[in-house]
Amino acid sequence: xxxxxxxxxxxxxxxxxxxxxxxxxxxxxxxxxxxxxxxxxxxxxxxxxxxxxxxxxxxxxxxxxxxxxxxxxxxxxxxxxxxxxxxxxxxxxxxxxxxxxxxxxxxxxxxxxxxxxxxxxxxxxxxxxxxxxxxxxxxxxxxxxxxxxxxxxxxxxxxxxxxxxxxxxxxxxxxxxxxxxxxxxxxxxxxxxxxxxxxxxxxxxxxxxxxxxxxxxxxxxxxxxxxxxxxxxxxxxxxxxxxxxxxxxxxxxxxxxxxxxxxxxxxxxxxxxxxxxxxxxxxxxxxxxxxxxxxxxxxxxxxxxxxxxxxxxxxxxxxxxxxxxxxxxxxxxxxxxxxxxxxxxxxxxxxxxxxxxxxxxxxxxxxxxxxxxxxxxxxxxxxxxxxxxxxxxxxxxxxxxxxxxxxxxxxxxxxxxxxxx
Ligand SMILES: C[N+](C)(C)CCCC[C@H](N)C(=O)O
Ligand SMILES: O=C(O)CCC(=O)C(=O)O
Ligand SMILES: [Fe+2]
Numbered sequence: 001x002x003x004x005x006x007x008x009x010x011x012x013x014x015x016x017x018x019x020x021x022x023x024x025x026x027x028x029x030x031x032x033x034x035x036x037x038x039x040x041x042x043x044x045x046x047x048x049x050x051x052x053x054x055x056x057x058x059x060x061x062x063x064x065x066x067x068x069x070x071x072x073x074x075x076x077x078x079x080x081x082x083x084x085x086x087x088x089x090x091x092x093x094x095x096x097x098x099x100x101x102x103x104x105x106x107x108x109x110x111x112x113x114x115x116x117x118x119x120x121x122x123x124x125x126x127x128x129x130x131x132x133x134x135x136x137x138x139x140x141x142x143x144x145x146x147x148x149x150x151x152x153x154x155x156x157x158x159x160x161x162x163x164x165x166x167x168x169x170x171x172x173x174x175x176x177x178x179x180x181x182x183x184x185x186x187x188x189x190x191x192x193x194x195x196x197x198x199x200x201x202x203x204x205x206x207x208x209x210x211x212x213x214x215x216x217x218x219x220x221x222x223x224x225x226x227x228x229x230x231x232x233x234x235x236x237x238x239x240x241x242x243x244x245x246x247x248x249x250x251x252x253x254x255x256x257x258x259x260x261x262x263x264x265x266x267x268x269x270x271x272x273x274x275x276x277x278x279x280x281x282x283x284x285x286x287x288x289x290x291x292x293x294x295x296x297x298x299x300x301x302x303x304x305x306x307x308x309x310x311x312x313x314x315x316x317x318x319x320x321x322x323x324x325x326x327x328x329x330x331x332x333x334x335x336x337x338x339x340x341x342x343x344x345x346x347x348x349x350x351x352x353x354x355x356x357x358x359x360x361x362x363x364x365x366x367x368x369x370x371x372x373x374x375x376x377x378x379x380x381x382x383x384x385x386x387x388x389x390x391x392x393x394x395x396x397x398x399x400x401x402x403x404x405x406x407x408x409x410x411x412x413x414x415x416x417x418x419x420x421x
Contacts (some may be wrong), residue, residue: 197376253407259374264396277362288355
């Protein structure tokens, strides 16, 4: 507190020395200050509210409920929720932000109960509820997790005993759907069982939570090891852990797999929590984590098989994090589809390979591998932004169907059910 006040005194002195005079408020009569410096702070009449604010030349500072928040004045004008600035029916802004003076400052500020009133030079009044400001401040968001998750290795996942949801329950009840989505959001994988083993029923399932994302592979896809497409997925070969469609600018959000038939051996599915592995990298080598989140890479899909001619390119780092809270939200990892690296100089390339090796080592730890044999009737949903999948080589005839989902639509459904997503 002392340091805090002193630093304000310093900036105040600097202001005065530079000849800039801020509009300082007068001390409230009921406020007994121990320090003369404190006259620059506005205190609320009610002690229980625990709110102090100060009008600086270029920002508004608010201390409320043990948080220090700073707001830019243009921001405060721009987020005005008055009827002329914001349409609360459509939740859209009516105010033309470009009409706000970039040097705007409020003429007066006052607090009434839990509402702050800003009167702007043109007389317009903006009201803010203290809780709204806290919830929507940068400082508040910085501490908040966008997506709560349980990171797992094989043991953690198995011990959690996450139940599969029954097909009928999933389709017909809100609780079934909500349970399923909650598990999916927490772990990045979820199963539905007792699904009739047809493409139509799989489609119905997918449509319950999202729009199906149509891609170069079609809307619903159905594949066997016939090499009908120019990709290893369409063979009997083993596939190491990877995420799909890394070569899209926005990789597909969710992948749905339903094994409709397998007469033969092998073919188990491998699942690895990419965020768990990335977290290990962050703990052991934070600078490598940072590099993986900064270096842009290309992934590429080049196909020339019969009628199927495609050339897709997607650019982005292996780890994608929100800049304000450093939360990881997308991992792009596919060593098969990674394109020529020509977006970074040689010395960075070498450090990148080191970091990539560290991540790969984590991803390949046997204790992080969750193996499951997909059977007709059991549908697997994978968060393709988080969980890597792979498969064991197999023999015999194996039929898989499924689709990709748009992440936005899955999260939309989850939010409408009251889940944090
Ligand atoms: C699922 N399905 C068989 C349709 C697509 C296969 C795509 C495989 C591609 N190498 C990738 O990882 O994106
Ligand atoms: O065959 C499998 O189990 C999965 C193949 C694969 O990785 C894919 O289709 O994306
Ligand atoms: Fe795949």
